[in-house]
Amino acid sequence: MKKRFLVAALFALASFTVAHAAQPRVAVTAIVDHSALDAVRKGVSDELAADGYVLGKSLQLEYQSAQGNPGIAAQIARKFVGDRPNVIVAVATPSAQAVVAATREIPVVFSAVTDPVAAKLVRSWEASGTNVTGVSDLSPLNKHLDLIKQVAPTAKRIGVVYSPGEANSVVLVDALKKAAGAVGLTVVESAAARTVDVPSAAQSLVGRVDVLYAPTDNNVTSAFEGLAKVADQARLPIVAADTDMVRRGATAALGLNYYDLGRQTGKLVVRILQGEAPGKMPTEVSQTLELVVNQSAARRQGATLSPELIKTAKKVFD
CATH class of the missing domain: 3.40.50.2300 (Response regulator)
Incomplete structure (x- = not known):
């Protein structure tokens, strides 16, 4: 048995x-x-x-x-x-x-x-x-630049925080410089080697740029609230590559x-x-690609979103 x-x-x-x-x-x-x-x-x-x-x-x-x-x-x-x-x-x-x-x-x-x-x-x-x-x-950089022009029509200098240790971020910033230069815009970069460096890197751009661009960079994404806080205080609109950043405080994003x-x-x-x-x-x-906008963030960051832009957005936060 x-x-x-x-x-x-x-x-x-x-x-x-x-x-x-x-x-x-x-x-x-x-x-x-x-x-x-x-x-x-x-x-x-x-x-x-x-x-x-x-x-x-x-x-x-x-x-x-x-x-x-x-x-x-x-x-x-x-x-x-x-x-x-x-x-x-x-x-x-x-x-x-x-x-x-x-x-x-x-x-x-x-x-x-x-x-x-x-x-x-x-x-x-x-x-x-x-x-x-x-x-x-x-990232569709030319479309992102078009969005920047819609959000901040008078902007000439774009500030971007990125991780110098992430190969894709370095490539993206180089490509952004070329694309921006072709349409008469200048990119001012600020490196954030660690997540905790993102707010100070953003702060270093205040007074030197007219708008901030938030790329698909893992450090920037992880510490985005710190970037948004700087942007709110300095009244700098943020245009992002990741649509979830709009919920977290960006003015607008066109992303996957x-x-x-x-x-x-x-x-x-x-x-x-x-x-x-x-x-x-x-x-x-x-x-x-999806367009997402945040009207309350736009007001904090000194941007005015046109009715046409709001109408074409898939999602609008306010």
């Missing part, structure tokens, strides 16, 4: 172990937790669920944040590679760089990376032929929906889980 019970228990345990091991595993990492990157992660998870993957039953999903520390990002990358999941999803440039540096075999899907070529994740925007593919959140970006990323993950090679998938860019 005891022997039959023991055999049955061992069989049940073995069956559970095999079934558990057979579940595909997806490991997700992000450089930091903030609203935009959290939305990407939620989008990935929801897309997997929509395709029939049930967490804990037909899919194992693990998430770890690097808490804004590139060193921790590298540690997480090495751990994930050692765990050998079916796919690693790396959200934002520093985490993507850490994961891509750690493996040439495990499929890697990056997301919310502005310029994957400049970040050296892939050689071109075409199919990489490697284990890497992903989705870019490339990061949840939708996550869903788009999740579709690539599903294709890989179903057997498609990441190296045959070109890097994708989301073309869906």
